[in-house]
Structure formats: C-alpha cells, structure tokens
Amino acid sequence: MILGKNFSNLKVILVEPNGPLNVGSVARLCSNFEVDELRIVAPKCDIFSLEARKMALKGQKFLKHCKVFDDLQKAIFDCDLVLASCGRIDVNKDSFFVSSEDIFDWTLSFKKINNLAIIFGREDSGLTNNELLLANKTFNIPTSQDNPSLNLSHAVSIALYELNKSSKRNFDQELKVFNLASSKQIHDSFLEIEELLLKVGYLLKHTSKAKITKFKNFILRSNTSMHEINVLRGIVHQINWFLNNSKRN
Secondary structure, three states: OOOOOOEOOEEEEEEOOOOHHHHHHHHHHHHHOOOOEEEEEOOOOOOOOHHHHHHHHHHHHHHHOOEEEOOHHHHOOOOOEEEEEOOOHHHHHHOOOOEHHHHHHHHOOEOOEOOEEEEEOEOOOEOOHHHHOOOOEEEEOOOOOOOOOOOHHHHHHHHHHHHHHHHOOOOOOOOEOOOEOOHHHHHHHHHHHHHHHHHOOOOOOOOHHHHHHHHHHHHHHOOOEHHHHHHHHHHHHHHHHHHHHHOOO
C-alpha cells in the first residue's frame, strides 16, 4: 500500500460536496494514493453524474462503491482515529496541531491504526465547529492569510501527499501502540457528561454547549486514551447511579 503499513484502512470523507467535478477528482485521488474507501455525507450534487465519472478516470470504482451517509457521525462510526481539515486559521487557537505535515508525522508515530478517517468540508464553508469537534484532531494546510481556502480536491491532494510523504520517513523513536479514545467514545462520553451536569445544575441549557465544547477541546488536545475515557465514563455512571438511588431513600 502506498501509504505504508501503519494503516489497514484509510477513509476519505467528504461532507456535503456540491460540485460533481470535485467529487470525481477526489475519487481519482483515492485511486492515486490507494485509499481504502470514499465516503460522502449528504451530497448536494449528483455524485454519480457523467461529469463526476469523467473526472474520476481510474477512480471510477471509488464512485461506484462509495458509501453515502446522511450525517457525519454515522460516517465515522467505525473509525479509530478521525482527522479533520480546516481552512479557518482562527480555529488553530484551540487546535493541538497547526500544519498537515505535523499531524501526519504524529499519526505515523503509532505502530498501527486500523481505521483512519480524514474529513473534508464543504467547498464554500468547510466544516462547522460542531463537526470539527467530532474529530480527534484538526489540521490546517498553510496558505496565504489573504486567501486561506483551497479548492476541495486540491486540499485532498495535498493532505494525501503529505500523509504519503510522512509514511516514507524513518522515525528514530520507537513506534507507540495506538490506544487513543475514538471519536465516537469521546462524543458519547460528552453526551453523558452534559446530561449529568445539567441534572446537577452546574450547566444551564442556554450555555451548556459552549462550556462543554471547551472541556471537550481540552480532552481532544490531551490525547486521551481509551482507558482514561472509560474511567471518566465510569465516574459519570457512578454519580448517576448515586443520584438515582438517593432519590428513592
């Protein structure tokens, strides 16, 4: 596989693409870099159109067999690590990594990732803040500050090239075993945490999302392990059990 032995499955995910030419171009890139699967969330164009198929060339199979989802959460349900591309420079204030090169070097520092997903947003507006929070990490492709947004297929090509380039480097350090909490584990945990904090009065309905987002950003930047997120969920479950049982006494 061109992207090395660290990944057994690499999935490129497009969110609400509105241009069939871009979709076709991305399918072609999936073939160029031997991506495992193309996934598309709520497409706003005919992804099987003649225009898309013409642009795909040898990537026709990625169009034919692409999986279509109605929301992003469903598209990443089976992924161990989820990365999201973001063209908005200001988002980097809360991001652990700045450049695509940095994040892919970090990704390649693990022995093996069973399912890696890279998400790309809408051509005109990218990914929403809530969608970015579904990713373990966000990355930015450095461009001119006056014109930071890249064409969708261009962004995909640079990201796949950077990932491929990183996989060819020889890392001096011993490769780590991958045990990060998955995007789904973190998302599900924070649904439970928010519900608990609303119940005990720490959060208010109208401000809960903003406060939970800050906490979630902290967890994402901390490279939280599966064990650590399970401990956190265990604490939440135990508090809920106590609250529910104390009411009966």
